[in-house]
Amino acid sequence: MGVLGSQGGAISFPSARLTVSPSSSQIFERESVSLSCEDDDGSDGWRVKRNTSRDAAVTCGAGWGTLSGSTCDISSMVPFDSGVYWCESSSASSSSSSSSSSINISVSGGSVILQSPVLPVMEGHDVTLHCQTKSPPSKLPADFYKDGSLIRTEPTGHMTIHRVTKSDEGAYKCSIQAGGESASSWMLVSGQQELPFSAATGLYW
Structure with a gap:
């Protein structure tokens, strides 16, 4: 999941x-x-x-x-x-x-994107983030950041967070040397199956 x-x-x-x-x-x-x-x-x-x-x-x-x-x-x-x-x-x-x-x-x-979940991630599940370049090769070493701080560098451009908790919620981005930096994407972590939603604002309550 x-x-x-x-x-x-x-x-x-x-x-x-x-x-x-x-x-x-x-x-x-x-x-x-x-x-x-x-x-x-x-x-x-x-x-x-x-x-x-x-x-x-x-x-x-x-x-x-x-x-x-x-x-x-x-x-x-x-x-x-x-x-x-x-x-x-x-x-x-x-x-x-x-x-x-x-x-x-x-x-x-741009030339780099962070492939991250479009949907809330359930607590306890694993999630993998991919730092993707527009042109091959795509599995290049990448730096991953959360809320502006470097988490770690991964040699093949993807990072797995095991057993996600609420503390993993935040804004993630990645960068590839000589390739560029992605925009930030917010990863939402949920302990519920369903979340109330406001279509007008695009926000979860």
Whole structure:
């Protein structure tokens, strides 16, 4: 649980789950991303929305992304696509809405990103962070930082935190010599299966 992979990640909510692939909070510019809304009933009544620097609660297909059922595909991400993404019931009224948990995505135009969980990591589980370069080779020695302080240097560019606790929560980034430095991403640690969420702010309470 918590180790990044190509299958994407999902978190449960009373009504819906938002799944993103690739499952990383940071994405290189021009990469493609797929976001899907799912619920236990297999309903198609969910749509992906986002808040970015230029969009406010705009639904996929309305000027951004390609909508197919409850799945939204973005073929070529740009920095303006950075923001908070979530699922919302397509039948929800403005006075009463049903929303999923959010996913924060940051699109980088740089040469290095930190691949970290888009979803809260459960206490007691392991999590692996990858320092990824845009061009091969990708498994280069990397320095990993938490809240601005160096944690350690890893020879193959990935760092595993075993049996995560709340003290591991914080802002992580990485750097590769002669390759550059990633942006920071916040890793949230949870001891609960579900977290209340405000879609308007993109924050967990």
